[in-house]
Amino acid sequence: MKTLFRCFFLLMLTVFGVSVLSSFLIIEKAGKPKLLLPYKQAGLTERQAAAHLLSRFTFGARPGDVDKVVKMGLENWLEQQLDGNLPDDSVDAMLDKFDALKMSNAQIANTFxxxxxxxxxxxxxxxxxxxxxxxxxxxxxxxxxxxxxxxxxRPEQELLRQFYNQKILRAAYSNNQLHEVLTDFWFNHFNVSVTKNDCSQFIPNYERDVIRPNVTAKFGDLLLATAKSPAMLYYLDNFTSTGVNTNQQHWLVLRSKTHRTIRR
Known part of the structure; x- marks a missing residue:
């Protein structure tokens, strides 16, 4: 009886181990676990769930968007939005006329x-x-x-007009809606003012080079990028911060430690 029980236990353990390993291999092959949205458990139909997704992860459903999400599959649509790599040729064509969006901070300062x-x-x-x-x-x-x-x-107002217009065009027409929503969210969270000091000249590149590339990155990377950006340095007046020379401060610390050691 004990032998039979031991064999049964080993068989069940083997089956469990194989099933876990198989699941792991499936995940490894796909690179990430399969996304399953529990909208049915929440009592929603597929169309209701699609409308809910669009209301949460975009700037609003456009005509035909619900049908498009249902046809594609809710999970597939959300994974595409999380990746944020859908082509945006029509938006890029609209933005091509906004030359300030391609300028460096130095070029903007010299032009506007x-x-x-x-x-x-x-x-x-x-x-x-x-x-x-x-x-x-x-x-x-x-x-x-x-x-x-x-x-x-050129007048500074033109720079700001280009910046505001590109935000509206991206929000209305971009295929990567989730990235646009997150860009707007983090831009407002790490806010800088167009009316303080020289912040306005740095704001277009603040969104382009600091916020936009880091919306789905680690929070620490985004936080560090904003803290080091010229726009935030001007907004927080950190460009005026002064202190004791670093080398001099280091020398004073070493001297203090040396004196304490000698006294001992």
Whole structure:
């Protein structure tokens, strides 16, 4: 009897081990476990679940989106959104006219200077008098506008218009809706102001190079990227932070430790 029980136990253990190993191999082959959404347990039909997904993971369902998600399969659609690699040719074509989105921070600063900077440059070059800075006459404005055209300068408002317009176009037409929702979420969470200091000139690249590439990365990577970005450094006034020279501070610490050691 004991022998029979032992054989049965070993058989069951073997079956269990093989089943676990098989599951593991399936996961390894696929690279990740199969996604199963429990919408039926929640009492939802497939169309109701598709509408719920679209309301949570996009900026809103567009005509035909529910049918598209149902046809594709809810899990397949969500996995595509998590990957965020769907082609966006039509959106890219719309954004191609926004040249500021391709510029570096230095190029933006040299192309879209603030109004005060333009005035100082015009005074320096003898285009306007210092006493006429507060002049609101059309003649004064025309001089500044002609000076900007001559120097290849453009108003800062145009930079912000391009930035706002690209956000709206991406939200409305991008196929990678979840990434756009997350980009908007993290941009608002790690907020910087367009009205403080020189933040506005750094904001387009803040979203492009800091927020957007890290929306599905580790939180620590996103946090570090925002903390090191020029936009956040200006917004938090960290660009004015000063302290004791690092090498001098290190030398003082070593000297203090040496003195304590000698006294012992």
């Amino acid at each position: 200077p603030k109004g005060g900077q333009v005035q100082r440059m015009a005074i320096r070059d003898g285009v306007i008098e210092r006493d006429s800075v507060n002049n609101v006459r059309k003649e004064y404005r025309d001089k500044l506008q002609a000076y900007m055209q001559q120097k290849g300068l």
